[in-house]
Amino acid sequence: MSKWQNQLRNWVSQYFDLPADVMLDLPRVTTIGSLHAYIENCTGLLHFSDKEVRIQHRRGELLIKGKDLRIKMMLKEELLLEGELKSIDFKEVREGGV
Amino acid sequence: MKKEQLTSLQGTLVITIEGQVLEAFIQACVKKGCTFSEITYLNDRKVQTTIFLKDWKKIRELRKAYHCKINIVSKKGVPFFLQRLKNRKSLLAALLIGFMAAFLLANTLWSIKITGLDPELEAEVESKLKTYGIKPGSTTFSMKQPREVQRLLLEDIPDLLWVGVKKQGTSYHLYGVKQTTFDEEEEPRPSNIVAAKKGLVTRMFISKGRPMVEVNNVVKKGELLATGELKEDSEEFIEAEGEVYAETWYRVEVEGTRERQQNVTDGESDHSYSFVVNNFSIPVWGFWRKYEDQVRKESYDHSLELFGWKFPILLRETTTYKNEEQFQSLTDEQTTKESVDTARQSLLLQLEEDAEITEEKILHESEDHGKVKLILLVKVEENIAETKYVSQGD
Numbered sequence: 278m279s280k281w282q283n284q285l286r287n288w289v290s291q292y293f294d295l296p297a298d299v300m301l302d303l304p305r306v307t308t309i310g311s312l313h314a315y316i317e318n319c320t321g322l323l324h325f326s327d328k329e330v331r332i333q334h335r336r337g338e339l340l341i342k343g344k345d346l347r348i349k350m351m352l353k354e355e356l357l358l359e360g361e362l363k364s365i366d367f368k369e370v371r372e373g374g375v
Numbered sequence: 376m377k378k379e380q381l382t383s384l385q386g387t388l389v390i391t392i393e394g395q396v397l398e399a400f401i402q403a404c405v406k407k408g409c410t411f412s413e414i415t416y417l418n419d420r421k422v423q424t425t426i427f428l429k430d431w432k433k434i435r436e437l438r439k440a441y442h443c444k445i446n447i448v449s450k451k452g453v454p455f456f457l458q459r460l461k462n463r464k465s466l467l468a469a470l471l472i473g474f475m476a477a478f479l480l481a482n483t484l485w486s487i488k489i490t491g492l493d494p495e496l497e498a499e500v501e502s503k504l505k506t507y508g509i510k511p512g513s514t515t516f517s518m519k520q521p522r523e524v525q526r527l528l529l530e531d532i533p534d535l536l537w538v539g540v541k542k543q544g545t546s547y548h549l550y551g552v553k554q555t556t557f558d559e560e561e562e563p564r565p566s567n568i569v570a571a572k573k574g575l576v577t578r579m580f581i582s583k584g585r586p587m588v589e590v591n592n593v594v595k596k597g598e599l600l601a602t603g604e605l606k607e608d609s610e611e612f613i614e615a616e617g618e619v620y621a622e623t624w625y626r627v628e629v630e631g632t633r634e635r636q637q638n639v640t641d642g643e644s645d646h647s648y649s650f651v652v653n654n655f656s657i658p659v660w661g662f663w664r665k666y667e668d669q670v671r672k673e674s675y676d677h678s679l680e681l682f683g684w685k686f687p688i689l690l691r692e693t694t695t696y697k698n699e700e701q702f703q704s705l706t707d708e709q710t711t712k713e714s715v716d717t718a719r720q721s722l723l724l725q726l727e728e729d730a731e732i733t734e735e736k737i738l739h740e741s742e743d744h745g746k747v748k749l750i751l752l753v754k755v756e757e758n759i760a761e762t763k764y765v766s767q768g769d
Contacts (some may be wrong), residue, residue: 321402327416348414348424353405 302335311362314341317355323350329356340366386428393421394443403441407433428454481685482515485545492551496534500551501532509547512680521547560581564764565612568601570594571761574621584615594621600760612765619760622733627722627751631714634745640696641673651676651689669698710747711740718751730757 290300298305298318304374307315321333327346332339346360394400395422401411409430415423426434438445460467487504489497504510507527509518519527521540528538538553540547568584576592584601588594603615647661673694679686705713719732732755739750 292432302384322398322405325401325414325416325422326419329394347416351401351405351411353408 302330304334304339306339306365308362308365311343312359313349314358314362314365315355317359319354319356322351322356327360332356337367337369340364340368342366377754382555386450386454387425388428388431388450389423389425389448391417391421391423391446391448392443393446394441396441397421397422397443400437400441400443403437404430404434407437420430423703425447426651428452428498452620469566479514481545482520483512483545484515484547485511487511487547487549487551489551490565496532497550499532500528500535500538500549503528504547504721512684515545533568533648544652566603566614566762566764567599567612568615568617568760569763570596570598570600570619570621570635572596572621572757573758574623574757574759576600576619576621577756579617579619581615581617581619583613584617586617588619594759603765615762617760618758620756621759622753623757623759625722625753625755626738627718627753629714629718629721629749629751631710631717631747632711633705635705637701638671639699639701641699643697645695646691647695649691649693651691654688656691664695667701669697671696707747711737711749714747714749715751718749718753722753722755726755727757730755 286300289295290297302318304319305317307317309315311365316332316339319332319334319339319345323331323333323338325331325348328344328347330341330343330344330346332341341358341362341364343363344361346358346362349357349359351357383557392400401414401422401424405411410427411424413425414422417423434445440534487501487509489500492500501510507519507524509524514750518524521542525540528540529535535551535643537552539550539584541549568581573592573596576588576590576594578590579586579588579600581601584603585605586601587599594600600619601615601617603612605611605613645661645664647658647664649656649658649660649662651657662670675692675694675695677690677692679688679690715735715737719735723732734754736752736754737749738746738752741748
């Protein structure tokens with residue numbers, strides 16, 4: 278995505294008060310304490326183990342660390358993670374990512 | 376979040392996926408529209424997951440491209456259950472037959488109970504019911520409604536005043552009330568009471584009319600005992616009613632034998648069985664026994680019935696008793712006594728019910744070739760009243 282397109286989107290979402298995840302292709306992560314993580318707008322599963330899960334989205338990657346992790350359900354753009362969550366790291370991949 | 380409802384109806388598979396590019400494989404499947412649930416980590420290159428049966432084909436197609444190994448751990452849900460049932464046709468058939476049998480038995484009439492009627496009417500009701508197709512063993516599908524049966528019964532049997540018909544499960548309960556027909560009171564017909572037999576009047580009770588004789592009078596046959604003419608020469612008659620008991624006399628001749636033959640069974644018996652088809656019998660059991668001449672045989676036929684349909688084969692049980700003939704010689708006294716008893720019995724059979732033997736006397740006794748011939752005089756007390764209508768000649 279080009280830079281000016283990004284800025285336009287940012288501006289539109291702020292101006293019209295639209296949810297950022299819809300406009301900006303960002304993942305929406307909902308956690309319930311450290312028990313569940315519900316991730317929407319993801320595009321792929323990069324790595325899966327019981328200690329670490331890497332999830333791809335349109336603008337980068339999500340790195341979720343924890344213990345006894347398992348995927349409760351996996352659909353096209355949704356993912357429900359269960360287990361003992363420890364951290365969620367965001368890794369933005371700039372131009373040339375995906 | 377899309378929740379898959381009724382997962383058990385769709386059928387789910389628990390599989391393990393093993394491969395170098397697991398994540399990519401799962402991602403590719405998800406892109407094709409498959410749903411994964413319960414993905415759990417087993418080791419670096421192996422996960423366990425649950426998928427829907429409908430996604431199985433897609434997953435298998437993709438499997439080769441990603442060089443993954445898939446093992447099925449377990450199968451759950453209705454489609455697999457049906458599959459298993461198909462493999463066990465006999466079980467399915469047994470289940471079906473069982474259901475049908477239960478259904479059939481539950482819809483079969485097993486008993487008919489009739490209360491409140493005398494045996495004659497009961498038999499008539501039963502035979503009528505049979506013509507309507509209601510009898511034990513028939514199915515209730517084609518049977519008429521109890522209300523209809525009630526109407527038909529009342530129509531067809533005039534003696535029934537009312538009948539209650541109730542179907543209770545597999546039995547019919549009928550409660551009937553008999554119509555009591557009152558004879559219309561007949562016009563009092565002028566009549567007299569005359570003697571039916573010659574006799575000595577012992578007791579009398581004339582409820583209507585004027586008695587013409589007294590106790591201890593000897594009356595001849597046809598003699599007037601009581602008249603319906605209350606006033607003498609009034610020519611006004613009523614119907615005379617009453618009972619006149621008189622002592623009557625009978626002469627009875629009997630013959631008795633001094634010697635008699637008796638067949639005595641000593642209680643030992645043997646059973647033999649045979650099947651009977653159209654008067655043709657096939658021995659089954661016990662036919663090998665041979666008997667000496669003195670035997671008595673009793674047969675009993677067992678017939679098999681199923682739903683009112685009679686089995687064409689009967690089972691005949693033959694019981695053979697060993698017999699012994701005994702000759703008995705009676706004394707004079709015994710012969711006489713037995714002969715007198717026989718005479719009494721046969722006389723009472725010919726007389727009215729209320730007749731009673733008061734005395735008997737042996738008039739003559741003779742013996743001829745072992746036979747004893749007796750002539751008896753028997754005194755009987757019986758009702759000799761006979762109604763005789765008087766024509767008034769109007």
